[in-house]
Amino acid sequence: MIFPSPAVLQEVQLAILAARDLRLAVLRLDQRPAAHNGNKAYKLRPWRERLARGEGRGLISLGGAHSNHLHALAALGREEGFATVGLLRGEHCLTPTVEDLQANGMTLHWLGYGGYRRRHDSDFWQPWQARYPELLPIPEGGCDAQAAAACATIVTELRQGLAALGWPDCQQLWLAAGTGTTLAGVIRAADPAWQVVGGLAVPPGHGVEATLDRLLAQHTGVNWRLMDASRGGFGRLDAELARAMAEFEAQTGIALEPLYTGKLWLALRQAIEGGALAPGSRLVLVHSGGLQGRRALETQLAALAGG
């Protein structure tokens, strides 16, 4: 167990659920502090363990100027006293996320857009490993088999949450997918009686399917599927999404962010409205955190929701 207590599984009341005799609970991974927020604590655990074994003195990784992954990494480095380096997409800009990275002592390098596009090249890491030989490199988004395996703990905590709520089981488990790492770990550990639905935060064909093929390999038995929740692009916001998030927050008191969990909720809401869920179903939506990244989007979201 990574945490002294499992994440809270909170049942929420929404008009759309009551009208269809559905129940929904939210797994609140978003309530944890920055270094452990959302799915990041699970995905970063293998690297923490490697540091604990003395395999390196810090961690280097990459992401955008709103990256939840870098945000958690920098906070963790500060909390646990190891060095962190962030390789950033694009040109220098000061977002709330970047301010936090700096405040947490992360060394930043801006790669431009062209430089960042080379991140999958076989020799990409060479100069960085020469420059920071004592740091372990984490691939973009923390996407790796051990990170996926660590996400099985989400399912352990979910089972504890179901028991605490008095739910015998759930019929569907909804989870956002960016690289598919967290989803792969959850599918591997899930109960065969549940259907796991991965809400794509990126359009189909942007790597999630390939990651799942690789990380799930021969794993069969769990009923899962992907759903395109991307709204046509990873960073694309629109009025319907902004309104769905605002409505969810107003009725449940739980804030979502637009890139992963907001899109996921909208996809689930559309499935409910479309009559895809049998009356009496118990549903779980994983709140995978990332609210820190929403700070830069508040004005845009408010304008879209009000427009």
Ligand SMILES: Cc1ncc(COP(=O)(O)O)c(C=O)c1O
């Ligand atoms: C808030 C949030 N939810 C979900 C995900 C998706 O995680 P994964 O990349 O493991 O699919 C991410 C990205 O890492 C994220 O930041």
